[in-house]
Every structure is written in C-alpha cells, then in structure tokens.
Amino acid sequence: MGGKLVVRKKADHLVVRVKFFVVALALLIFAWSLAFMAVERRSFVDSIYYTFVTVTTVGYGDIHPESTAGKMMAILIILTGTGMFGGLVASMTEMLLNRRERGVRREKLNMVIGAFFSEVGSTLLVHFSDLDTRVEQIKSDLVVKGDWTAAQFQSVAERIRGYDYQVDAAQVDFERLRAFLTQRREFMLRLLENPTLMEHELFTDLLLAVFHLTEELAHRKKVTDLPVTDQAHLAGDVKRIYGLLVHQWLDYLYYLKINYPYLFSLAIRTNPFDEKASAIVS
Numbered sequence: 001m002g003g004k005l006v007v008r009k010k011a012d013h014l015v016v017r018v019k020f021f022v023v024a025l026a027l028l029i030f031a032w033s034l035a036f037m038a039v040e041r042r043s044f045v046d047s048i049y050y051t052f053v054t055v056t057t058v059g060y061g062d063i064h065p066e067s068t069a070g071k072m073m074a075i076l077i078i079l080t081g082t083g084m085f086g087g088l089v090a091s092m093t094e095m096l097l098n099r100r101e102r103g104v105r106r107e108k109l110n111m112v113i114g115a116f117f118s119e120v121g122s123t124l125l126v127h128f129s130d131l132d133t134r135v136e137q138i139k140s141d142l143v144v145k146g147d148w149t150a151a152q153f154q155s156v157a158e159r160i161r162g163y164d165y166q167v168d169a170a171q172v173d174f175e176r177l178r179a180f181l182t183q184r185r186e187f188m189l190r191l192l193e194n195p196t197l198m199e200h201e202l203f204t205d206l207l208l209a210v211f212h213l214t215e216e217l218a219h220r221k222k223v224t225d226l227p228v229t230d231q232a233h234l235a236g237d238v239k240r241i242y243g244l245l246v247h248q249w250l251d252y253l254y255y256l257k258i259n260y261p262y263l264f265s266l267a268i269r270t271n272p273f274d275e276k277a278s279a280i281v282s
Helices: 002-040 044-055 068-131 150-160 174-183 185-192 195-199 201-218 228-259 261-269
Strands: none
Touching: 002 044, 002 068, 044 068, 068 174, 068 185, 068 195, 068 201, 068 228, 150 228, 174 185, 174 201, 174 228, 185 201, 195 201, 201 228, 228 261
C-alpha cells in the first residue's frame, strides 16, 4: 500500500509540474512579446514569433532586435525563457517515461495475478463458493459473458460490493485446505517478494490474507475436531479471502478480455459460478 501511494504521489507531482511549466511559459512568452512590441515597434505577430523562436532556441534570425534596449531584453528572454522551456521538455519527457514504466509494471503485475489464479486462486474460489450458503444471491451476476462491456463489469462490481459473504464453518474441510495451501506456500512467498506487488492494493491484501490463513492452519498440530470457536475464527479468515477473491477475479477477467481474449475465453468457460461451465468448446 505504501509503494502504491508513493507511485501515485510521484505521478501527481509530475502532472502538477508540467502544468506549472506550461502556464508559466505561456505567460512568459506573452509578457515578453508585449515588451518586444513596445521596445522594437514590431507587430504582435512578429513579437510573439520572435519570442517563441528565441525561447525554444530555434532562432532563425529573420527577426532580431535593433535597439540597445531590445538587445538587452533579448538576453533576458534567453536567460528566462530557455530555462523554462527546458524544464517543460524535461518534465514532459519524465512524465511520458513514467507512464511507460507504470504500464510495463502493470503488465508484469497482471502476469503475477494470472499465475496466482492458475496455482491458487481459481481452486480456492471454487471451494469457497461451494461453502457459501447464500451464493445464489450473486451467482447470476458473476456468470460473465464474452460480450460484456466495461460498463457491465463495473455495474456487477458495484452490485456485489455490499454482498455479505458467508461460509459455513462446519462444512469447511480444514485438513484438505491446509494440505493445498502448504503445498503452495513457497509459491506464494515468491509472489510476496515481487517488488511490483505493492502497485496493486487489492491483490496485495488478497495474497497476504491467503498467506495468513496458510500460517494459521500450519501452526495447528491438528485441524480436525477443532472447537467451535476456532472453527469460527478460521471461517472468518476464509470469508475475508473469499470476498477479496471475487473482486480480484472480476477485475482480472476484465483485464483478460481487453488484453488476452483467448485467456478470457478459457476463464469464462471454467467460471466457478456457472454450473454449466466447461473447458470443452461446444
């Protein structure tokens, strides 16, 4: 979460800096143009043309100051304007490079999320949805279709935001769950070591929640015949993961639809909320 905050602050700072240079440079060119008009008795078009080519260091030389005052003013234009123009170019270049870098990081992060669902997330989603005593309330919303638009994805995300995920603790096979998660413990640790992870707050929370449940189960010598209070505690961890999983899964499906239609096709054909789902294309 901290990493994500730093990235946002850096991006916002660059945008503010570019806006500052644009406004400041425009005002500077306008002011010097008016001054050049007054000193050199030139037209407004000639004056703004001269000021602009001077500030941008093009300097064609077709228009130049003739009076001593005009020449001194030209020196001031060069000293103030070229620095301002250079700052604008540098800031815009940094902003474009920053956007490109963020795009590359997002792509890498989505590859990490895809690996998580392949190895852990999809299996947990199937298992937890089977334990959800109220899943019928959201099942129809989560049967994603291939022709869904961005607005439909957003609408479903809003509708399920207030859903109260429920898990029947008595029905959870904690022994099976512990075996599954501990087998993938090293895999999840490697994901947590990925520096791009902090760019995505929702996925970070999800991965940490899954790892926490793994640790909870691993620290119990036996997970059979647990007291009701402990079952309820573990079921609470499952419930938290379940809610985060659904939202992250929906976000990931939208990403696949936009960027990787063939992976999106497989994802909707194996949808854990669709009773008719099948990987076989018919």
